[in-house]
Amino acid sequence: MNGAGVQGYRISGTVVDGTGAPAIADGVVVVIGDRIEWVGEREQLPQHLAQLELEVLDLPGHTIMPGLVDAHVHTSFGEARSEEELALYTPVAYRSMLAAWNAKKVLRAGVTSACDPASTFNIAVSLRDAIEAGIVEGPRLAAAGAQITTHQGLEDAFPSWMEFPVGQAGVLVKSRDDIIEAVRLQVKDGVDVVKVSGSNDSAVTQGPVEGMAFTTDEFRILADEVHRLGRKCTVHARTAASVRATAAAGFDWIMHASYMDREGLDLVLEKQIPIVPTLTLLVNILDSSSGEAGASSLDVFKREVDAAAENLSLAHKEGATLICGSESGWSLVPYGEWHARELEICVTHFGMTPLEAIHAATGAAAVTVPRWADQIGTLTAGKLADILVVEGNPLGDIRILQSPSRRKMVLKGGVPVDLDTPIPERHEYSWERNKIYLLGRFRYDESTGRGHTVS
Numbered sequence: 001m002n003g004a005g006v007q008g009y010r011i012s013g014t015v016v017d018g019t020g021a022p023a024i025a026d027g028v029v030v031v032i033g034d035r036i037e038w039v040g041e042r043e044q045l046p047q048h049l050a051q052l053e054l055e056v057l058d059l060p061g062h063t064i065m066p067g068l069v070d071a072h073v074h075t076s077f078g079e080a081r082s083e084e085e086l087a088l089y090t091p092v093a094y095r096s097m098l099a100a101w102n103a104k105k106v107l108r109a110g111v112t113s114a115c116d117p118a119s120t121f122n123i124a125v126s127l128r129d130a131i132e133a134g135i136v137e138g139p140r141l142a143a144a145g146a147q148i149t150t151h152q153g154l155e156d157a158f159p160s161w162m163e164f165p166v167g168q169a170g171v172l173v174k175s176r177d178d179i180i181e182a183v184r185l186q187v188k189d190g191v192d193v194v195k196v197s198g199s200n201d202s203a204v205t206q207g208p209v210e211g212m213a214f215t216t217d218e219f220r221i222l223a224d225e226v227h228r229l230g231r232k233c234t235v236h237a238r239t240a241a242s243v244r245a246t247a248a249a250g251f252d253w254i255m256h257a258s259y260m261d262r263e264g265l266d267l268v269l270e271k272q273i274p275i276v277p278t279l280t281l282l283v284n285i286l287d288s289s290s291g292e293a294g295a296s297s298l299d300v301f302k303r304e305v306d307a308a309a310e311n312l313s314l315a316h317k318e319g320a321t322l323i324c325g326s327e328s329g330w331s332l333v334p335y336g337e338w339h340a341r342e343l344e345i346c347v348t349h350f351g352m353t354p355l356e357a358i359h360a361a362t363g364a365a366a367v368t369v370p371r372w373a374d375q376i377g378t379l380t381a382g383k384l385a386d387i388l389v390v391e392g393n394p395l396g397d398i399r400i401l402q403s404p405s406r407r408k409m410v411l412k413g414g415v416p417v418d419l420d421t422p423i424p425e426r427h428e429y430s431w432e433r434n435k436i437y438l439l440g441r442f443r444y445d446e447s448t449g450r451g452h453t454v455s
């Protein structure tokens with residue numbers, strides 16, 4: 001603040017602007033109000049901006065970059081440990097409050113925008129609106145509803161003798177009429193993005209990940225109806241067939257694409273469709289478990305990570321756009337902790353430079369947040385002042401973006417985010433999780449005539 005009533009910042013340090021352009025070693029970013037006013041080399045700073053009375057932050061040894069845009073955050077999942085916990089137990093009203101509490105952690109991690117591609121009930125839409133209204137602190141959100149699925153898609157995870165649970169982050173469609181109705185209903189209910197479950201998934205499917213959840217025609221019907229209503233559509237597509245069909249149908253971006261083949265890649269390149277690989281969840285599964293994980297063995301996840309590394313590094317080499325997403329919201333990827341891990345994976349698995357990885361998590365990712373896409377993602381004059389300042393040089397070591405202690409400043413629309421006041425730990429109720437009596441078996445032991453618990 002200053003006497004002239006202009007509110008803003010003049011921040012100097014190393015500038016990485018998120019466009020993919022090389023860093024400016026001695027750079028300055030000028031913020032006035034909620035916008036970026038100027039970005040460039042210090043010696044080229046215009047006189048009137050040098051003289052303007054602003055808050056001055058001289059930060060040698062720090063990097064000034066756009067706030068992260070995480071293309072894959074499930075704000076309503078509450079760090080669920082299982083499909084049952086997500087779909088059956090935590091009541092919707094409580095889950096909404098939990099989402100508000102978690103949104104703050106996401107923002108504090110330097111994520112100033114995010115896309116939520118699949119929500120339980122319609123929590124993401126309301127959370128987006130509550131954040132915009134100033135009721136809740138969180139990133140700018142793009143919201144999808146429940147993902148549209150079939151019996152062959154992700155989310156139809158429960159036995160066939162049960163009703164499809166209304167709390168599931170999916171909606172089951174059984175006919176082409178259902179498809180049209182589901183899209184129209186979601187648009188009525190305020191989504192920015194329609195998410196389609198295009199294939200099955202190693203986490204919940206026994207057997208190989210193959211085939212498609214919809215026919216090629218049905219993917220086309222989905223994409224056409226979403227576009228007719230002026231929204232974007234994305235798809236969970238792990239298999240080669242589902243990537244081919246959804247690329248042909250004109251989906252706006254494709255999630256995962258781990259097993260994409262040559263034909264799929266050619267379509268993605270021709271139509272310039274970005275891919276959001278989201279290996280963070282799988283890599284975290286491999287790091288966290290031994291033996292079994294979900295419905296599959298760890299070998300299945302290892303195989304997918306290896307396939308994705310091969311197929312998506314080729315995609316990157318040939319010019320496809322890759323976008324970072326963390327899949328925060330499951331217990332494997334707690335909110336606020338792993339949003340920058342996908343940047344590391346871009347370097348270690350997809351053959352990107354750290355500069356390219358930052359672009360994948362900022363400028364390239366803006367497209368997944370449609371209502372602000374042209375105003376976020378890069379440090380460009382006129383865009384919203386969504387800025388992350390970290391201590392150190394992520395171009396030397398991309399992993400430093402994961403360290404909370406290196407986050408020195410987060411601005412969202414020119415307003416500093418409180419990084420210091422601790423977020424209180426929460427109590428967890430047993431009814432959020434399951435109806436288990438005992439996590440193990442209480443075995444009879446003849447030698448003592450008593451019992452003891454084994455796992």
Ligand SMILES: [Zn+2]
Pocket residue numbers: 072074117118327
């Ligand atoms: Zn997801």
